[in-house]
Amino acid sequence: MRTIETTALVRYTDEKGLADALRGADALFLYDFLSTALRRAWPAADRLRWVHIASAGVDPVMFPELRESDVVLTNSRGVFDDSIAEYILGVIIAFAKDLPRSLELQRRHRWQHRETERVAGRRALVVGTGPIGRAVARMLRAVGMAVSGAGRRAADGDPDFGEVHASAELAAHLPGYDYVIAVAPLTEQTKGMFDAAAFAAMAPGARFVNVGRGELVVTADLMAGLRAGRPAAAALDVFETEPLPSDSPLWTMPNVLISPHMSGDFAGWRDTLVEVFAENFRRWHSGEPLLNVVDKQLGYVPSGQ
Amino acid sequence: MRTIETTALVRYTDEKGLADALRGADALFLYDFLSTALRRAWPAADRLRWVHIASAGVDPVMFPELRESDVVLTNSRGVFDDSIAEYILGVIIAFAKDLPRSLELQRRHRWQHRETERVAGRRALVVGTGPIGRAVARMLRAVGMAVSGAGRRAADGDPDFGEVHASAELAAHLPGYDYVIAVAPLTEQTKGMFDAAAFAAMAPGARFVNVGRGELVVTADLMAGLRAGRPAAAALDVFETEPLPSDSPLWTMPNVLISPHMSGDFAGWRDTLVEVFAENFRRWHSGEPLLNVVDKQLGYVPSGQ
Missing domain, CATH: 3.40.50.720 (NAD(P)-binding Rossmann-like Domain)
Structure with missing residues (x-):
């Protein structure tokens, strides 16, 4: 300064x-x-x-x-793109390799061999096609995952995503993914997009990651979904109310990883x-054009800027 | 069968x-x-x-x-190469993003923001230049880490490692790395190679990962090193005695992640x-040449086979 x-x-x-x-x-x-x-x-x-x-x-x-x-x-x-991408890859591998359970068994001094999952070959849907979503897509592709995007407009042959689905048709595409990752900006269109219908559409075993905004999710629907096994697990860095109240049931739900809005920091x-x-x-x-000008009707910086 | x-x-x-x-x-x-x-x-x-x-x-x-x-x-x-590489990347990101601490705070319903580390740009030394080490090197490079190898013979311009140091001179090179990853086969030459001198040579803050064999490490030296802060942390999937005895101090040492010999499984x-x-x-x-013939003098399958 x-x-x-x-x-x-x-x-x-x-x-x-x-x-x-x-x-x-x-x-x-x-x-x-x-x-x-x-x-x-x-x-x-x-x-x-x-x-x-x-x-x-x-x-x-x-x-x-x-x-x-x-x-x-x-x-x-x-600023946060690549750090958030690392965080997301980290929670995906933590799920695949059952790391939280290893830590729990470690606390009990228990040696209990389990089989783990591969990460390569798993299918990830990145909901949000701005620079954060793009960094996530590149990172997940780099380790061999099959990645698509979901954004305002459907597209084919996107350099980072390959196929981009229209978010308006999200539910139709959700069944095809092992990981669903929310990095969309919060707008009138995206608010509450992850609701009961979305969670019910997810594949058995699918996991949900939210680093976008808590309000992308209907929290009550997420909790009901987790209890019903769809999603099978969730990693949440953002919440409708932050800090997450200490009496929130999310803290103790099995298969939920909570971090305090720090994925990019x-x-x-x-x-x-x-x-x-x-x-x-x-x-x-000096009168030059500003960088990162937000389209106030869209609620984010349009791509190509 | x-x-x-x-x-x-x-x-x-x-x-x-x-x-x-x-x-x-x-x-x-x-x-x-x-x-x-x-x-x-x-x-x-x-x-x-x-x-x-x-x-x-x-x-x-x-x-x-x-x-x-x-x-x-x-x-x-x-069989295990890529799965082990995923596991190693997972524990590296877990350390960088402070995931074990997030899980601990979650158990206490505590919202405590911390700053995390980037993974990209960090320097990793992969000790062991067989197919597992190569898969690890490719994986870590894919997410932007700076990787070198250590093997029987020094080399330059290796396709996976770039520079390979001679393991016999390991201590001279250890100070330059943020992560030291043991994936070497256990032989007369590698047994106990991670001893007090090796740990003392590591950079402040460096973390140690062992997925090779427990006997690559002098466990008492590792525990003393961890108490002294070098290494600053360790992720251990293999141990001199397996299962790790329930009274081993390793279970409860801070900054130690223990998994039960399952990184590739x-x-x-x-x-x-x-x-x-x-x-x-x-x-x-049918009298054809066998795959993966071990050189019984070396104790592993020589590369190029």
């Missing part, structure tokens, strides 16, 4: 001071990316032209006043996020 | 009946591959010409009487092992 301080007056604030800080400000770097404070402070934004958010998902700022304003919104697309991510903002600030200050 | 029964008289036996079954037998398929029964039954082998073992490691049958005999020894090289491995033997039996019966 040093370079920025030489060319701009920088105000640092928390949620409480946001309205005061916004007054007269041209640009906002929203570092607390899950905060809903911006909507409350919005009436104070009297000359705001640009908001940059320190995350890939922009759903927390997709409130009507910002959406319908002329304020440009940019995100931190790209590799050591150094904070510096990288600041670098992304600093580059966009340089562009903004 | 059906096809074999049409062309040969097949006797099935356990350890107890081995001597009786060996008498008059031309070939032995040793399915219980960790058994030491063959040495005790050896005097009964009055016309044995071929032993096939249902494993990659042949150390349990490297006793002098077999070694110095004319009996041909073949192994099941190739994917569902279907038994059928695949029988197929490998059946193919070699077909060759043996």
